[in-house]
Amino acid sequence: MGDTRWLDDDEQRTWRTYLWASRLLYESLDRQLQREAGMPHTYYMILAMLSEAPERTMTMTELAQLVRSSPSRLSHAVAKLEDQGWVSRCKRPGDARTTLATLTGEGFAALVEAAPGHVEHVRRVLFDRLTPEQTRQLHEISGALLGGLNAPAVADLGMPGGR
Template identity: 55%
Template sequence: MTTRWLTPKEQRAWRAYLAASHLLEDALDRQLQQDAGMPHLYYSILANLSEAPERRMRMTDLAEKLKITRPRLTYAVTRLEKDGLVGRESCRWDKRGSIAVLTTEGLAVLERAAPGHVETVRAALFDRLTEEQVGQLEEICASVADGFQGDEGTAPEDVPWRRRSSPSCS
């Protein structure tokens, strides 16, 4: 099979994407460490749970929403649980599953961190774009993400949240 090397234009776009995504993630992590003592992933867990019905979500569904592996989510939730920000409950309809629950303290931490987080996102990304570019960014990112979902909306086995690993109760 012949390698399809990137064109110079594609190489520039790829490198610009890498630089922007790394710098953005660094800015978000720094702000959240300073304001809430947690990395961006932990904030994302709290935010997603805050939007879920009754602030509860099955761990496998949360991993899919966050686009991360179940073991990585389990580790993060365990840390958040030790800090009293998240709790875990057994899943009533699946004995192997568990439910992550945002605690009152977790919601308070999220509410304190959210204004600074939103300001960082706005300053680092959206204030630098025109309205047209915001639409293009959404379209481009959705297209890339959809490409990982498969043609029929079912994710292939190699997406993070479906990867097989050691047995766990996620």
């Protein structure tokens, strides 16, 4: 215990503020999507990542990495999305070990319907509260945190072409 680098008062305040802000932000996003689109934020992210993939298809392994989910948790979520008709799964031709997830037309339509309200909510609870300089700083700080967390799967933020 003698080697512990305890947080000073400023670090402790910053840490707790960050924890509460990130938790409450995620909960707010989840509530908004549940209320307005009938889906949790996790499902929205799955649909969004598939919508940006070539042919709206990717392997379940790739999708799990992008949405930061365990394979079993993702499989459960995708099964629910299949029940809705929003995603379909099939084996990769010539490779029975690899499962592909594809966003269906109905799933894309659900995403298109949910996106305006979700984006407006993100803008209202996050970006409208920050100056352009704070937005840039938040991006830099978040990038530094991701780098320290060894998150190569999100290095390009899960966006095709590294957008």
